[in-house]
Amino acid sequence: MISRIPVTSARSLPEAYALLEKPPPGLRVLAGGTDLMVQLQARVGLERIGHVLDIWGLRELRFVDRAEGLLRLGALATYGDLRDSPLVRERLPALAELSREVGARAIQSRGTLGGNVCNASPAGDTLPLLIAAGASFVVGGPRGERRIAADQFFVAYRRTALAPDELFLRAELPELAPHERLVYRKVGTRRAQSISRTLLALRGGALGGRLAGVRVAAGGVAPVPLRCRLAEAALEGRPVDALAVAAARAALEGEIRPISDLRGSADYRREVTGNLLARLLPELAG
Numbered sequence: 564m565i566s567r568i569p570v571t572s573a574r575s576l577p578e579a580y581a582l583l584e585k586p587p588p589g590l591r592v593l594a595g596g597t598d599l600m601v602q603l604q605a606r607v608g609l610e611r612i613g614h615v616l617d618i619w620g621l622r623e624l625r626f627v628d629r630a631e632g633l634l635r636l637g638a639l640a641t642y643g644d645l646r647d648s649p650l651v652r653e654r655l656p657a658l659a660e661l662s663r664e665v666g667a668r669a670i671q672s673r674g675t676l677g678g679n680v681c682n683a684s685p686a687g688d689t690l691p692l693l694i695a696a697g698a699s700f701v702v703g704g705p706r707g708e709r710r711i712a713a714d715q716f717f718v719a720y721r722r723t724a725l726a727p728d729e730l731f732l733r734a735e736l737p738e739l740a741p742h743e744r745l746v747y748r749k750v751g752t753r754r755a756q757s758i759s760r761t762l763l764a765l766r767g768g769a770l771g772g773r774l775a776g777v778r779v780a781a782g783g784v785a786p787v788p789l790r791c792r793l794a795e796a797a798l799e800g801r802p803v804d805a806l807a808v809a810a811a812r813a814a815l816e817g818e819i820r821p822i823s824d825l826r827g828s829a830d831y832r833r834e835v836t837g838n839l840l841a842r843l844l845p846e847l848a849g
């Protein structure tokens with residue numbers, strides 16, 4: 564089907580931006596294609612695709628590095644890159660571990676971080692982790708670059724803050740302080756190779772026995788990957804004890820908006836998400 568759609572394969576960012584200067588009607592970006600090709604195959608949204616901009620060859624977007632206290636992940640970093648990167652394994656082991664569980668090896672060698680972010684599925688696995696980590700997304704196009712906080716990027720169900728003439732370029736994650744941790748749990752039909760029913764990610768640590776800098780984000784329990792500010796407020800400055808866990812759990816269960824579908828009922832998702840919080844919190848306190 565894609566053979567009938569014109570494809571421009573960009574070999575550099577300026578080449579991609581030249582096409583984005585006047586985006587042809589129905590322009591869609593193609594990175595690894597593990598979401599887009601499945602959608603094309605299922606003929607989902609096909610009528611809206613008029614032209615494909617293939618960015619897979621943009622080597623300048625495939626990197627993992629560190630600069631000014633930030634871990635920077637290029638849009639075309641694959642799960643395999645994140646899984647194997649010594650930098651990610653050392654600085655953000657949760658992301659390496661999560662990448663090892665996305666799809667099977669074939670998906671890990673083709674699926675990209677940028678594709679997961681821009682596909683904007685509420686169940687996209689990296690999204691709660693990026694939000695909890697306090698990531699910013701750098702996006703760019705012919706009009707220049709701008710930064711968007713990860714928790715502001717997902718504006719509605721499968722809709723992002725990206726303009727039609729912009730590409731997602733990289734994620735920038737502030738490095739963890741020595742007392743901080745980034746932890747997550749995914750619940751699917753099985754641990755790996757399954758779509759999340761719910762995924763919870765927490766960042767933070769304990770200073771003097773009290774939680775500090777807590778960030779909570781959940782996937783699969785709202786139309787968008789959700790930063791859970793009420794749960795954060797219930798935890799900040801509190802010791803990790805039964806009272807704090809109960810208060811945070813009540814706040815979290817109140818602010819998520821799960822639906823019932825083939826993969827689980829709303830009540831099941833609410834309860835599981837609360838259980839994940841209770842299980843993960845002691846890990847933040849070390």
Ligand SMILES: Cc1cc2nc3c(=O)[nH]c(=O)nc-3n(C[C@H](O)[C@H](O)[C@H](O)COP(=O)(O)OP(=O)(O)OC[C@H]3O[C@@H](n4cnc5c(N)ncnc54)[C@H](O)[C@@H]3O)c2cc1C
Pocket residue numbers: 591592593594595596597598599600601618638664665666667670673674675676677678679680681682686687688689725729730731732756757758759
């Ligand atoms: C068998 C299988 C298993 C999977 N398992 C998982 C899983 O466990 N967890 C999970 O989260 N996902 C899973 N996925 C979904 C998919 O692999 C991921 O979402 C992947 O990260 C998508 O990346 P991609 O490069 O292939 O995206 P593509 O399919 O190329 O693109 C996805 C969307 O993002 C847009 N896009 C891509 N890159 C950019 C960019 N840089 N700028 C602007 N727009 C862009 C595209 O236009 C498209 O709309 C699975 C898919 C399959 C087929």
